[in-house]
Amino acid sequence: MTLVLWTLAIAVLTAVVCSLCGVFLVVKHESMIAEALSHAVLPGILIAFLVFQDRTSPWLIISAGLSGLLMVWVVQTIRKTGLVDGDAALGITFSALFSVGIICANLGLNRVHFDSHCIIDGNLAMAALRPLVIGGVEIAPFAFVLMATVLTLLVTFILIFYKELKLMMFDSALSQTFGFKPAMLHLIWLALVSITTVSAFEIAGSILVVALMIAPPATAFLLTRRLGVMLIISSTIGVISSVIGLYLGLGLDIAPTGPIASVAGMIFLLTVLLAPQQGVLAKWRRRGQQRSYLFQQLLLARLDGDDKNWVENETLAGAVAWTDQQFRKALSVCRDKKWIDESTLGISITGEGRNYLMESMERL
């Protein structure tokens, strides 16, 4: 396999892992955890690297995980005091941890491996170069094996606990009555998120981890309400973003992480516009329709309530916060459907109009 293909494979695996994981974050409205964790793991990684001087050491991941857990614990503790706003506590904590990391990186590791480029941009372009060597045999790039393992873990977890996860996501109160322990599950899932963030962080850097954990799932969220479909759509978008972004990066001769993040974001924006049900265009059409019905009913209601039979056009027009155009449109629809009568005195409601009004009021 050529280097480019390996890099592609790693990028795709990373994207799928992050997009899958992120679905649960987005559904639970906890996307910011991704941002926080991706910053908080830095000191853990750096300290482990300082100690073991080996980039492929599993200690890096473990240490990073501990760093992440430290952040979670500190934030919980601060929140429990009730003295500080929750989001602020999160921001303060992960920034502090990240700062420790940056300082370490600049002081102790001046030489090659860690600098802001790696931290922000990750190391995707170089990831395929480092092989995993077992017993003197080069098997595959280390990053590939790592991400493949994480992916397997994640998918297994999701498949086994699919029902429970679904319940927990959408109704944790209900899942408690069924005897599942949402707290326990939540903890395991949080651990998985940490493992994902930590493994992906080294390859993808902080920005891409966050981008892939939020943008593709958010896009999927707009397209469906079903968890399974969301997972599939999210990972697909992750794959597409990583492929396009990678080639964009190669073409511009820069780290591919920035491009991949941007592409994922652009796909999201396009979906916001064009999504069939939730998209802006679709909604405008629907809202326009609903608004028309509402105005027709309002028009009839105004006629019905008055003692006089006939209401002058101006009075009617001025009674509701609609534009001239909306008023005339409502008028013409009511006219066509024979819900109103018109004369020189003004407008009045007909029997059919009254029936329609009564029906729509029932439906309210």
Next chain:
Amino acid sequence: MPTANPAIAIKGLTVAYDSVPVLWNVDLTIEQGVMMGVVGPNGAGKSTLLKAVLGVVPTLAGEVQVLGKRFSAHRQQIGYVPQRTSVDWDFPTTVLDLVKMGTYGRLGWFRRPGAKEKHDALAALDRFEMREFANRQIGELSGGQQQRAFLARAYVQDAPIYFLDEPFAAVDATTEKAIIRLLKSLRDEGKTIVVVHHDLTTIMDYFDAITLVNKKIISSGPVATAFTSDLLNKTYGGPIKNCGIDCGFAQPPVQLRHPSAGNAPGIGATSVEADDA
């Protein structure tokens, strides 16, 4: 009898969010000097009704008149006591400061509250027996004290009308009685009090008039006539028991005090049990 202007006159009010009507064609008149309860199920539009009169939500149709004139916020005519859950109790402000906020409306843009405002605020606190808490942080108050602080804020506005949104949620019975006493004394001074209320068992005792809302006005008027089991059926969409009335006629109710004092507002189900027959 000379007809004074009604405190609030609403005609044809329709409010819609996203083209979905939340309040439909509401006609409502609230006379001056009356203590009115507003009840209805969750999502019925009760809070929206108050907010629409205050001009805080955009309306699709209808007019609102306050004391005979079109409502204008600048006239400071309605004092608003918000739901407890919508207040940031950790906000750095003392009780005195909170009440002084009620004077901001009359101060205009660049004037600061001065000695007069402080004096008025202290007088308002006296009225509600909160003077000793003037320098306390609002987060350190009990539920009843919090309500009284907000009432003082409305009082300092010198408003003839008070709107209260679920004031008795998560407040114990003694405190509730104390607040009702305060509200009734305000009403005896000629103020008009409108309360969004969730506990059907206490309606007869507290209010002169009642409005039943479920997106539309189901009924509105004196408690004796507007609060019947039929109308409650229509409002809540099902038979209600244990609400303190019997067969739709005003009798001295059995005061069923539900242990719902600790519940969040709007969980009407704890004070209303739908018949499962």
Next chain:
Amino acid sequence: MLEIFNDHTLRTVCLGTAGIGAVSGAIGCFAYLRRQSLIGDVVAHSSLLGIMVFFLASYLITGEGSKSLTVLIPGALLAGVAALMLTRWILAQTRLKPDSALGVMLAIFFGSGILLLRWTQRATPNIPGKRGLEDYLFGMAAAMTRSDLWMIGVLGAASILVMLLMWKEFKLFTFDPVFAQSTGLKTHWIDTLMLLILVVGIVIGIQSVGVVLMIALLVTPASSARQWTGHLGTMVLLASIFGAICGGVGSVLSASFSNVPTGPVIVLVATVLFMVSLTAAPRRGLIARLIKRRKLERSAQVAAAGGDQ
């Protein structure tokens, strides 16, 4: 230590970061009280795109990329405002919740910003002026010039002035927006004005701590100040002072180590101050609480013992 005040550059830097810290601290109070720390985080990250676009524009126009703040700050402001408006639009049009919408903004704006940054750094032919753009990530206050300070000073002073003029409106709107609106206040304008000031404060702040850590400079002094007082005015004043201390001390410390960016050091100083405030503040602080609880326990024991007799 006294060499600090002899070294002209260091003096400029120290003054600059202290001033920046003071402004961020003050503005951060309202961001903190309005629970907008995450919004601040996203606005900060988003400004990178604006900075890069305007930098490249200046390169295209003059043949040399300008890092002067008169060029870059407008870019940062525009990008920050754009991110906010886009977020609002997304929230209004879809059923997405704020945290997801903000996260996507990060992806789009910061992602594109990094894309442009890296491309600029590696572009051939060489783009003059590009060195130092990297500092916008974690801050490197040593690069601040006299004219930069002027611009920061003017913007900062203007924001503070507006805040003071509109003090009671800001306070009322932050605490009870519905009540504020019911008294006739044009809350929509107040909200917009406050967001604008927030963006200005952030754009100023990133000059010292960079975009990634701006959230800390925004809310840490405010959170610390909150522990010491229950009065909004005092809180804002204290937060300013704390911010200034963090900025000044942080920049001096980071200058002692030539290759350490300013941002992380300032943030750590602020965090230490925060932890001290959390534990040691009177009444609210954890130590004070502990003492109060012990006293309560003791008097309860005494009462129980008395009752037994």
